[in-house]
Amino acid sequence: MRYRWDIGFIAWLLMRISGVLIVLFLLMHLFVLSHLGLGKEAFEGFFFVKMAEKPLNKLLELGLIGCLIFHGLNGIRICLVDFAGGVFVQKKLFWAAVGVGLVIFVVAAVPILSHL
Amino acid sequence: MRGNQGIQSGGAIHWFLQRVTGICLVIVVAVHTILAHYTVPEGGLSYEWVAHRLGQPLWKLFYIFLLFLCVYHGLNGIWIIVQDYVHKDGWRVAIFGALIMLGVLMLSIGLLTIVPLGIRG
Numbered sequence: 001m002r003y004r005w006d007i008g009f010i011a012w013l014l015m016r017i018s019g020v021l022i023v024l025f026l027l028m029h030l031f032v033l034s035h036l037g038l039g040k041e042a043f044e045g046f047f048f049v050k051m052a053e054k055p056l057n058k059l060l061e062l063g064l065i066g067c068l069i070f071h072g073l074n075g076i077r078i079c080l081v082d083f084a085g086g087v088f089v090q091k092k093l094f095w096a097a098v099g100v101g102l103v104i105f106v107v108a109a110v111p112i113l114s115h116l
Numbered sequence: 117m118r119g120n121q122g123i124q125s126g127g128a129i130h131w132f133l134q135r136v137t138g139i140c141l142v143i144v145v146a147v148h149t150i151l152a153h154y155t156v157p158e159g160g161l162s163y164e165w166v167a168h169r170l171g172q173p174l175w176k177l178f179y180i181f182l183l184f185l186c187v188y189h190g191l192n193g194i195w196i197i198v199q200d201y202v203h204k205d206g207w208r209v210a211i212f213g214a215l216i217m218l219g220v221l222m223l224s225i226g227l228l229t230i231v232p233l234g235i236r237g
Contacts (some may be wrong), residue, residue: 016197019193019197020197027189033166036166036233065149072142083135088176
């Protein structure tokens, strides 16, 4: 079997990759925030909570936000394709999602990078 | 392809629910992300800041809703991917069981954190 590298395939592939990455983040997020239940000292002293303000984590945060924005906007594209006749303009919808996504990404990235 | 006739995802309902939960998540995750990551006070993440919000009943409900949505949507997504690459029934059953247990674990950790927070002081 061969894959055809057209827009629909790239969108499908990126949807899977971003989805898996978001699930991995979610596992970590739930584990870290479960330390809230142990009280103030345990939570604020926890290694990963202290990591949150480090520059490396800010870069990872940009990656996360990128994944969330793409996954969400492409998800809207999928719903339009499946439920609203968007199948005939699915490639245009992909570029619309990318365009809107880039704008949101820049707006979201500025406050993160300004706190580096 | 014989393995594909074995354990299935449960059919169209999960296909539909993946879209319904997805649309809900776009809204709920946007609110959560803007709130939790762009309104962090100077000095970084603090216990009081999180506990105060989670102590309010409507935010508690909001986060329980978010927890159920993302655990279902995320693990259902993984299951959809698994079915594309894993064709042997035995492996499918094992992975499905593992995903169910992971889901129960995630919901338990989440609920045990969210529900009491900000109430018992």
